[in-house]
Amino acid sequence: MSHTQPSPLTEQEKRLGLQLARQSITAAVNRQAPPRFKLEEMPDNLKAAGACFVTLRKRDTKALRGCTGVLVARSPLAEEIVKTASQSAMFDPRFEPVQPSELDNIEIEISILTPPRKLSILDPAELPSLIRPGIDGVTLYRGPHRATFLPQVWERIPEPVLFLEMLSQKMGLDRNAWKKPGIEAEVYQVEEFSE
Numbered sequence: 001m002s003h004t005q006p007s008p009l010t011e012q013e014k015r016l017g018l019q020l021a022r023q024s025i026t027a028a029v030n031r032q033a034p035p036r037f038k039l040e041e042m043p044d045n046l047k048a049a050g051a052c053f054v055t056l057r058k059r060d061t062k063a064l065r066g067c068t069g070v071l072v073a074r075s076p077l078a079e080e081i082v083k084t085a086s087q088s089a090m091f092d093p094r095f096e097p098v099q100p101s102e103l104d105n106i107e108i109e110i111s112i113l114t115p116p117r118k119l120s121i122l123d124p125a126e127l128p129s130l131i132r133p134g135i136d137g138v139t140l141y142r143g144p145h146r147a148t149f150l151p152q153v154w155e156r157i158p159e160p161v162l163f164l165e166m167l168s169q170k171m172g173l174d175r176n177a178w179k180k181p182g183i184e185a186e187v188y189q190v191e192e193f194s195e
Contacts, residue, residue, distance in 0.1 A: 151190055
């Protein structure tokens with residue numbers, strides 16, 4: 001797969017991506033087959049391999065209702081959006097599956113990821129200064145443990161040390177796991193759009 005920066009999506013491509021995500025969620029929640037489309041008829045950016053996350057929020061309260069995704073581009077973006085949207089609705093382990101009665105109150109946000117860039121960490125104490133609040137999504141790795149926060153999470157957790165502590169806990173480790181030798185980290189940016 002190419003490690004070039006993805007081209008920014010056009011307004012039409014964003015609308016189409018959101019439409020595919022909406023159709024996918026509706027189908028999954030109603031236990032129907034995912035939407036079908038002809039990949040060759042899709043715009044170029046949706047045909048190209050792309051990594052994305054699909055975030056679902058309650059329209060009335062903005063509370064998170066599901067968020068899953070992939071960090072590395074392996075499939076055409078259109079296919080990844082369809083698959084990830086249904087996963088976010090049905091299989092985010094933090095939430096019960098979305099019910100048909102909730103569909104009208106669900107708002108969809110799609111984040112298209114740039115290829116991840118591994119950080120060179122000589123001393124874990126320097127990690128907070130290597131990440132850019134509000135810009136970088138961050139993935140932490142330690143052995144089999146892995147977790148990521150999209151750049152949008154900075155809106156809720158603007159302080160880098162707290163950001164890394166909460167990300168360590170999301171990995172299933174203690175909040176100081178990021179400070180210990182052997183931690184690995186990658187950063188990426190996103191192009192984000194929503195309904």
